[in-house]
Amino acid sequence: MSAAVAHLLEMPAKLNYDGALWLKLLQTLYPTFGKVSGVCEIGAVIACLALVAVVRKRRRAFRWTLLAASCLAATHAIFWIWVAPVNTALVPLSPETLPANWERWRDQWEFAHAARAILQIVALAALVVSVLTELPTTARDSEERPGLNEPGA
Structure with a gap:
């Protein structure tokens, strides 16, 4: 989630950069983001889908976990x-070969990353809620749920 949120936080400043500077960032700063966060994001989807399978019989937790996996x-x-x-269209270019409509490409890239960040924040919130829905609200609730008071449960 950190790379997507970083894009979101950088966006206001980057929308004011000229084409040459924005392209330079695209070419030099972000390749590492994909190599690291791309792998982590794939792992997050896999882990979340596994969690969906584990909680499938727990109706409240299942819905929130499924929302997280969907996001x-x-x-x-x-x-x-x-x-x-x-990335495919612009990374190979130079400032001199940047198309006249580069701002349309920039906006597509920036706002798509912003949407990704928001969806990842929603996913994290949904996972937190899925855990909270499983917590007993009273001592009586914990007595009615076998295994919750046992070590390792």
């Missing part, structure tokens, strides 16, 4: 539909 999967769709084409 994480949507972030990948956004990347491949809107971000990757910009």
